[in-house]
Amino acid sequence: MSDDGLFQLGMDLEARDYEGLRMPAFDEPRSTTHTEDNITVAPASNGQDERLDHFIEKEGVRYAGSHLIIDLYDAERLDDLPYIEETLKTCIEEAGATLLHIHLHPFEPTGVSGVAVLAESHISVHTWPEAGYAAFDVFMCGDAEPEKCVAVLERAFTPGRSQVSELLRGKEVA
Known part of the structure; x- marks a missing residue:
């Protein structure tokens, strides 16, 4: 290359x-x-490093982070790269995550793919404007709240329908 x-x-x-x-x-x-x-x-006060991407323990389950798979159907503005970038920044801010960098790539004739790299993991996006479909992966560790991204994405792209699945990553780590 x-x-x-x-x-x-x-x-x-x-x-x-x-x-x-x-x-x-x-x-x-x-x-x-x-x-x-x-x-x-x-x-930290206990002498350990406080990492932004630390393991989480909720309701007795210890895991690395929550990975949301978010599908938006009949959505709008899926070819507007600056708008998508601002929406990702809003997701990151509302989730309490830390942005390291964003890289988005426009496709011809339509579509955008990219990633926001976070201290707590990442958000990726792939859009198919001609089909009104967008696929987002929101993976965050530590104290970040990835579930807050769902409302941000729904407000921004006004989908006719959305579907969200959650994976708890790293549950098998000792």
């Missing part, structure tokens, strides 16, 4: 040596649409 192709995917080509480890260079943007905010991990 060419250097330009990797840039369009939001990938850095350079790597730096940090304490003997070869690590990607994060001083510059890793997305073609946004720069990444610096995310810090603060020590």
Whole structure:
């Protein structure tokens, strides 16, 4: 793949040596649409790191995070890339998640695919405007509330019908 192709995917080509480890260079943007905010991990009062993507325990079940599969039917504005980007940002804000970067790609003649990478995981989108259909995956760990994204998406795209499925990821991790 060419250097330009990797840039369009939001990938850095350079790597730096940090304490003997070869690590990607994060001083510059890793997305073609946004720069990444610096995310810090603060020590908790118990001396452990407080991660934004920590495991969750609810009603006696411990899991990595909630993964919502959201299908919108007879939806509108599914080819409006700036509108989709703003809607993803609203989802992230209302869910209490942390945006790292967004990359959206328009297709010809219609459609948008992309991902918002979060400290807590991701939101992906694939649209078929000619069919009025959009598929969203909302996966969030930690204290984020991915279920709040459902109302945001329904308000934004006014589907005639929506369907939501939930997977609790990582339930088998010891």
